Amino acid sequence: MFDNKEQSRTSIAELGEFGLIEYLTKNIKIHHKSTVKGVGDDCAVLENSDHQTLVTTDLLVEGVHFDMSYMPLKHLGYKAVMVNLSDVYAMNGMAKQITVSIAVSNRFPLEALEELYAGIHLACDTYQVDLIGGDTTSSTKGLLISITAVGEAKAEDIVYRSGAKPNDLLVVTGDLGAAYLGLQVLEREKQVFQVNPNSQPDLENYTYLVERQLKPEARKDIIKLFKDLEVKPTAMIDISDGLSSEILHICKQSKTGCNLYEDKIPLDQQVISTCEEFNLNSTTIALSGGEEYELLFTIAQEDYPKIKGNPNFTVIGHITEENEGKNLITRANQKIELTAQGWNALNKG
Amino acid sequence: MFDNKEQSRTSIAELGEFGLIEYLTKNIKIHHKSTVKGVGDDCAVLENSDHQTLVTTDLLVEGVHFDMSYMPLKHLGYKAVMVNLSDVYAMNGMAKQITVSIAVSNRFPLEALEELYAGIHLACDTYQVDLIGGDTTSSTKGLLISITAVGEAKAEDIVYRSGAKPNDLLVVTGDLGAAYLGLQVLEREKQVFQVNPNSQPDLENYTYLVERQLKPEARKDIIKLFKDLEVKPTAMIDISDGLSSEILHICKQSKTGCNLYEDKIPLDQQVISTCEEFNLNSTTIALSGGEEYELLFTIAQEDYPKIKGNPNFTVIGHITEENEGKNLITRANQKIELTAQGWNALNKG
Numbered sequence: 087m088f089d090n091k092e093q094s095r096t097s098i099a100e101l102g103e104f105g106l107i108e109y110l111t112k113n114i115k116i117h118h119k120s121t122v123k124g125v126g127d128d129c130a131v132l133e134n135s136d137h138q139t140l141v142t143t144d145l146l147v148e149g150v151h152f153d154m155s156y157m158p159l160k161h162l163g164y165k166a167v168m169v170n171l172s173d174v175y176a177m178n179g180m181a182k183q184i185t186v187s188i189a190v191s192n193r194f195p196l197e198a199l200e201e202l203y204a205g206i207h208l209a210c211d212t213y214q215v216d217l218i219g220g221d222t223t224s225s226t227k228g229l230l231i232s233i234t235a236v237g238e239a240k241a242e243d244i245v246y247r248s249g250a251k252p253n254d255l256l257v258v259t260g261d262l263g264a265a266y267l268g269l270q271v272l273e274r275e276k277q278v279f280q281v282n283p284n285s286q287p288d289l290e291n292y293t294y295l296v297e298r299q300l301k302p303e304a305r306k307d308i309i310k311l312f313k314d315l316e317v318k319p320t321a322m323i324d325i326s327d328g329l330s331s332e333i334l335h336i337c338k339q340s341k342t343g344c345n346l347y348e349d350k351i352p353l354d355q356q357v358i359s360t361c362e363e364f365n366l367n368s369t370t371i372a373l374s375g376g377e378e379y380e381l382l383f384t385i386a387q388e389d390y391p392k393i394k395g396n397p398n399f400t401v402i403g404h405i406t407e408e409n410e411g412k413n414l415i416t417r418a419n420q421k422i423e424l425t426a427q428g429w430n431a432l433n434k435g
Numbered sequence: 436m437f438d439n440k441e442q443s444r445t446s447i448a449e450l451g452e453f454g455l456i457e458y459l460t461k462n463i464k465i466h467h468k469s470t471v472k473g474v475g476d477d478c479a480v481l482e483n484s485d486h487q488t489l490v491t492t493d494l495l496v497e498g499v500h501f502d503m504s505y506m507p508l509k510h511l512g513y514k515a516v517m518v519n520l521s522d523v524y525a526m527n528g529m530a531k532q533i534t535v536s537i538a539v540s541n542r543f544p545l546e547a548l549e550e551l552y553a554g555i556h557l558a559c560d561t562y563q564v565d566l567i568g569g570d571t572t573s574s575t576k577g578l579l580i581s582i583t584a585v586g587e588a589k590a591e592d593i594v595y596r597s598g599a600k601p602n603d604l605l606v607v608t609g610d611l612g613a614a615y616l617g618l619q620v621l622e623r624e625k626q627v628f629q630v631n632p633n634s635q636p637d638l639e640n641y642t643y644l645v646e647r648q649l650k651p652e653a654r655k656d657i658i659k660l661f662k663d664l665e666v667k668p669t670a671m672i673d674i675s676d677g678l679s680s681e682i683l684h685i686c687k688q689s690k691t692g693c694n695l696y697e698d699k700i701p702l703d704q705q706v707i708s709t710c711e712e713f714n715l716n717s718t719t720i721a722l723s724g725g726e727e728y729e730l731l732f733t734i735a736q737e738d739y740p741k742i743k744g745n746p747n748f749t750v751i752g753h754i755t756e757e758n759e760g761k762n763l764i765t766r767a768n769q770k771i772e773l774t775a776q777g778w779n780a781l782n783k784g
Contacts, residue, residue, distance in 0.1 A: 121532060121565040132532060132567075132585065134483045143568060143583060145536040149575040183470060183481060187494040187581055216470040218481075219492060225579075226498040232536055232570075232581035234492060236481065 138244060140181075140237035142173035148228035156272040159198055161300045162231075163205025169326065170235035171213055172304035172379040176324035177246070178312065179239030183218045184210070187232040189225035202231075213306055243318065245383070250321035250340035254384040256403040257319075257393065259308050261352040262329055263368060266375025267360050268292065268299025294356045302379045308398060315392045319383035330373040331426040332382050333403075334412060340384075343410040346403035346424060349417050373414075373424075487593060489530075489586035491522035497577035505621040508547055510649045511580075512554025518675065519584035520562055521653040521728040525673035526595070527661065528588035530653075532567045533559070536581040538574035551580075562655055592667065594732070599670035599689035603733040605752040606668075606742065608657050610701040611678055612717060615724025616709050617641065617648025643705045651728045657747060664741045668732035679722040680775040681731045683761060689733075692759040695752035695773060698766050722763075722773075 121132060132139040146152060146166050154162070167184060174181040186206055190199065210217050215235070275287040289296055304324075312318065321340055323332045329351070337344050351372045361368040384405055385393065393399045403415075412424040470481060481488040495501060495515050503511070516533060523530040535555055539548065559566050564584070624636040638645055653673075661667065670689055672681045678700070686693050700721045710717040733754055734742065742748045752764075761773040 116565050117559075117563045121567060132488075134485070134488075136483070139481075139483075139488060139585075141532070141534060141567060141583070141585060143534045143536050143570055143581070145538055145570045145572050145579075145581060147538050147572055147574050150538075150573050183490070185490060185492045185583060187492050189494055189496050189499075189579060210466075214466045216465050218470060218490060221492055221494045221581075223494050223496055224499050225496050227576045230494075230538060230574075230579060232492070232494060234490070234534060234583040236488075236490060236585075 134238075137238045138179075138241050140174050140177050140179045140239060140244075141234065142170055142237075143232065143234040144169045144173070146231045146233075148230065153276070154229070156276055157300065159201035160205035160208070163202040163207075164209045165205075165300070165302055166231045166233055167206055167209035167213070167215070167235075168302050168304045168379055170233045171209075171215065171306065172324040172326065174235050174237035175305055175309050176322050176381060177237070177239060178243050178309060178319065178322060179237040180309065181213065181215050181235050181237040181306075183216045183236040185219040185234045186217060187221040187223075189223050189230040191225050191227055191229070194229065202229075213304065245319045245322040246339070247321050247323050247336050248339040248341075249319075250336050250342050250384040250405045251386070252342060252405050252407050253387055254320050254405040255387060255390060255401050256333065256344060256346065256382070256384055256405060257399050257401050258325070258329070258352065258380055258382050259305055259398055259400075260378070260380040261354045261357065261400075262325070262372040262378055262380065263357045263361070263375045264295045264298035264354055265302060265377040265379075266299075266371055267357055267364070267366075268295035268297070269377075270364060271295055271360070272299060292356065292360060294354055295360060299377070302377065304379050305381050308381055311396075311398065315396075317385060317389050317392050319385050322381060322383035325376070325378040325380045325382055327376045328374040328426070329378075329382065330414075330424050331376075333424060334426050336382070336384065337405075337408075337412050340405070341408050343406040343408050343412050344403055344424070345406055345410075345413050345415055345421075347415045350400060350402040352400040352402075483587075486587045487528075487590050489523050489526050489528045489588060489593075490583065491519055491586075492581065492583040493518045493522070495580045495582075497579065502621075502625070503578070505625055506649065508550035509554035509557070512551040512556075513558045514554075514649070514651055515580045515582055516555055516558035516562070516564070516584075517651050517653045517728055519582045520558075520564065520655065521673040521675065523584050523586035524654055524658050525671050525730060526586070526588060527592050527658060527668065527671060528586040529658065530562065530564050530584050530586040530655075532565045532585040534568040534583045535566060536570040536572075538572050538579040540574050540576055540578070543578065551578075562653065594668045594671040595688070596670055596672050596685050597688040597690075598668075599685050599691050599733040599754045600735070601691060601754050601756050602736055603669050603754040604736060604739060604750050605682065605693060605695065605731070605733055605754060606748050606750050607674070607678070607701065607729055607731050608654055608747055608749075609727070609729040610703045610706065610749075611674070611721040611727055611729065612706045612710075612724045613644045613647035613703055614651060614726040614728075615648075615720055616706055616713070616715075617644035617646070618726075619713060620644055620709070621648060641705065641709060643703055644709060648726070651726065653728050654730050657730055660745075660747060664745075666734060666738050666741050668734050671730060671732035674725070674727040674729045674731055676725045677723040677775070678727075678731065679763075679773050680725075682773060683775050685731070685733065686754075686757075686761050689754070690757050692755040692757050692761050693752055693773070694755055694759075694762050694764055694770075696764045699749060699751040701749040701751075 152162055171181040271292045278285050321336050323335055325332050333344055348369050353368055358368055361371055413421045414424045415421055501511055520530040620641045627634050670685050672684055674681050682693055697718050702717055707717055710720055762770045763773045764770055
């Protein structure tokens with residue numbers, strides 16, 4: 087019990103988040119036939135007789151994932167639910183239930199928790215999800231939210247990360263980079279406010295960016311649209327850590343390469359103008375900015391007519407054989423290796 | 436965003452854990468027929484065609500729920516799983532899967548996390564549970580573990596807290612008070628060690644108590660035994676917050692009273708001798724000591740012959756009409772009101 091505490095030390099930061107997860111999960115044994123899929127995708131999949139159950143979980147930590155000086159608690163509650171529902175939609179399933187656990191220091195008044203739960207309830211009502219349980223405890227410091235979402239889908243409808251095939255099209259919903267830029271705008275306003283507490287934030291030119299950061303929406307609508315269009319993606323993932331990081335996940339698990347075309351990446355006009363103002367490269371922001379909760383998916387070429395011209399979708403590249411590598415084709419028609427520089431919570435801690 | 440932050444303030448500690456949970460969950464709306472039971476029992480219950488799914492979640496926070504100076508990480512991992520499995524068994528279900536999320540500061544070396552996961556894997560192997568997902572992130576301070584367990588049971592087998600009826604017998608598994616006393620012994624050794632780091636802890640007389648604190652076992656065996664004995668409890672709960680607190684939960688949700696007999700409460704000999712040594716009242720310890728993970732349940736009188744003489748079970752009282760109150764009948768045959776003084780994480784923060 088009071089053993090020698092000297093141990094060899096390996097830094098967690100060294101491994102990175104994905105390295106750590108891989109390391110910690112490599113020895114997992116599966117005991118039940120009903121565990122169709124455990125660790126390694128957006129959701130776990132459990133077998134039932136008429137459908138499969140999807141389970142996913144996320145942890146949000148104050149000072150790591152959110153800053154309460156510009157994140158209103160109601161928005162935080164809403165966003166915490168979105169993060170989880172997005173993982174269920176990324177399996178082509180429908181989220182049905184969530185559990186919410188919070189650890190909170192006694193410095194929080196009850197009214198603050200009410201605000202937080204108001205956001206959680208709003209998300210549940212809007213997305214038709216049932217809050218079915220949780221745990222509430224004190225923390226020694228700050229606020230922490232742990233949410234688990236349970237969803238369902240027919241076995242034949244579930245889309246894994248591993249199903250992409252060479253020649254499939256790489257498609258993204260919505261536009262990219264806005265949530266990350268929204269965070270930059272809010273950080274700048276916070277600094278201005280700290281210097282001059284009487285300053286009034288002027289966010290008029292950044293409304294879309296700020297909304298994407300503070301009130302992201304999970305793409306339940308896209309899952310319905312897939313059904314209407316009779317499209318089933320071959321692989322899918324939600325964009326929480328940045329486009330490049332997510333593309334690499336699909337390629338790795340599908341054992342493929344890819345060509346991503348820089349000039350195809352969808353950007354909102356506010357993203358372009360704000361990148362100019364902040365002197366940032368908009369492609370870098372779109373590739374690496376996280377917290378988008380858009381869906382990235384691949385479809386067979388023959389399904390292209392079904393999505394062609396639909397404003398929800400942008401074809402940004404295609405899947406190749408694994409030995410062709412993972413490439414970004416620049417506007418200057420140069421082929422460069424796609425690397426993950428995604429938003430990495432572990433490096434921020 | 437930078438609004439007036441002045442708000443009315445109500446202290447969370449004032450409400451207590453259960454008051455807070457009740458407060459935060461009172462407006463929950465249920466959208467799906469498949470949500471058979473949401474917040475308010477050990478587990479949520481979800482409808483499937485051939486069985487029902489059980490979901491439960493718990494959050495363990497360093498400095499609130501555990502002290503790493505005497506809780507080896509492997510034991511902590513094992514215990515964190517037990518806490519959740521115990522909730523599934525308390526519904527008369529079988530735990531099948533868990534998700535594990537951890538927030539950890541960078542001061543932890545990888546080897547420490549390996550130890551933690553070694554305990555989690557051991558628990559999964561021993562209890563035949565699949566680890567199916569989770570989230571790993573950094574914390575600004577300390578270690579936090581959030582586990583969600585998923586289980587299943589046939590609809591007709593599930594036991595809620597609300598099914599107790601007047602004249603039912605009140606039964607407990609195992610014996611009580613040991614886990615709490617184990618904590619007291621470890622706290623004392625920690626203080627001795629802080630004064631004299633060369634001291635060697637002498638735990639010989641407290642082995643059972645320390646084991647109950649550091650390596651509790653969830654009572655999966657009892658669920659199997661119920662099947663063998665063809666007993667279905669009318670109500671059931673696991674003892675995580677102390678016997679009196681759990682009895683009051685059953686009475687409240689079943690709308691009944693109860694008589695609990697002090698002289699029937701099962702105590703191990705080490706509990707009795709250590710209470711004498713620490714000058715503690717063993718009944719108080721048994722009523723209020725938490726973290727037991729024994730099962731408290733009620734059965735119809737006619738089922739008594741099925742459990743009679745079984746060393747796993749002790750009949751400690753019976754259920755009465757609600758207007759008869761919740762009573763402790765002392766050894767001196769006095770009737771006093773049973774009050775909850777359970778282990779309350781929120782008051783410890």
